[in-house]
Amino acid sequence: PDKLLHTEEAYIKRLHLLDQVFCTKLTESGIPQDVITGIFSNISSIYCFHDKFLLPELKTRITGEWDSNPRIGDILQKLAPFMKMYGEYVKNFDRAMDLVNTWNQRSSQFKSVVQNIQKQDVCGNLTLQHHMLEPVQRIPRYEMLLKDYLKKLPDEALDRKDAEKALELISTAANHSNAAIRKMEKMHKLLEVYERLGGEEDIVNPANELIKEGLIKKMSAKNGTAQDRYLYLFNNMVLYCVPKLRLMGQKFSVRERIDIAGMEVQENVKHNLPFTFAIIGKQRSLELQAR
Numbered sequence: 281p282d283k284l285l286h287t288e289e290a291y292i293k294r295l296h297l298l299d300q301v302f303c304t305k306l307t308e309s310g311i312p313q314d315v316i317t318g319i320f321s322n323i324s325s326i327y328c329f330h331d332k333f334l335l336p337e338l339k340t341r342i343t344g345e346w347d348s349n350p351r352i353g354d355i356l357q358k359l360a361p362f363m364k365m366y367g368e369y370v371k372n373f374d375r376a377m378d379l380v381n382t383w384n385q386r387s388s389q390f391k392s393v394v395q396n397i398q399k400q401d402v403c404g405n406l407t408l409q410h411h412m413l414e415p416v417q418r419i420p421r422y423e424m425l426l427k428d429y430l431k432k433l434p435d436e437a438l439d440r441k442d443a444e445k446a447l448e449l450i451s452t453a454a455n456h457s458n459a460a461i462r463k464m465e466k467m468h469k470l471l472e473v474y475e476r477l478g479g480e481e482d483i484v485n486p487a488n489e490l491i492k493e494g495l496i497k498k499m500s501a502k503n504g505t506a507q508d509r510y511l512y513l514f515n516n517m518v519l520y521c522v523p524k525l526r527l528m529g530q531k532f533s534v535r536e537r538i539d540i541a542g543m544e545v546q547e548n549v550k551h552n553l554p555f556t557f558a559i560i561g562k563q564r565s566l567e568l569q570a571r
Contacts, residue, residue, distance in 0.1 A: 281342045281352055284425050288335050294414045295327040301397055302408055309393045311383070318379045321372040322365055326415055329362050353442025356426065356450065363453035369415050370460040374486060377467060380409055381484055405528070409471050409484070413464060416457055423447065423454040466490070473512060478530030481519060481537065489515040497569040499550060506569060516540050518559060520566060536564045
């Protein structure tokens with residue numbers, strides 16, 4: 281139960297950040313209301329439900345009444361009708377991501393408000409998109425916490441029946457969330473890459489899928505020396521990057537974006553060296569050595 285309470289408190293801070301900080305500041309800065317709704321969907325209702333209802337109930341029960349009434353199943357069952365709110369949020373998520381990307385590029389006002397908030401400690405070096413994932417990931421988290429709780433619960437415990445019922449209700453909603461999460465985990469990966477590249481490349485797009493990434497050596501055609509480089513292989517392109525020596529923020533700079541369409545790969549281009557290959561693309565050709 282303590283874990284449930286701690287994660288709930290942390291989650292509410294994220295909801296507060298989304299609703300009371302990002303959403304409020306963007307509204308105040310004059311971003312059109314339909315865009316705000318398109319991005320934040322029903323986050324206000326979700327925040328209100330957790331802040332005014334679920335957290336206070338859990339807190340009272342876990343910190344105040346646990347000795348006389350050790351159960352949480354009855355409270356979590358009440359969560360079930362509110363799962364519809366989450367369904368709505370999850371369904372809107374792709375569109376919300378697209379809107380954030382579009383407005384980041386289109387509006388300097390939007391971009392600067394978002395960047396200013398992202399610089400604050402409360403954001404923990406994470407982007408708006410990163411925080412927007414939280415509500416989607418929360419329902420499967422309840423499912424996990426409940427399963428864990430039930431495992432440790434004695435068979436004859438008073439709470440077993442309620443907790444099992446709550447799990448059943450939450451699992452149904454978690455399935456919807458999980459399908460969306462799988463889609464979003466791909467987006468999440470893309471976001472991480474986007475951040476590592478310092479926002480240089482517009483890669484956050486559901487059509488892009490990260491397949492593999494890793495360090496590589498670039499063979500110099502002139503003198504045969506090798507330099508450290510980094511490759512990102514997507515379903516539709518290769519990003520050829522140079523490492524940046526920074527502790528925070530941008531890790532790589534993109535030197536070349538090579539389309540997969542029309543690209544050729546030749547193996548063992550340098551017979552005297554192991555694991556060498558060449559990428560021959562429309563934009564550029566490279567001789568590389570895997571580590």
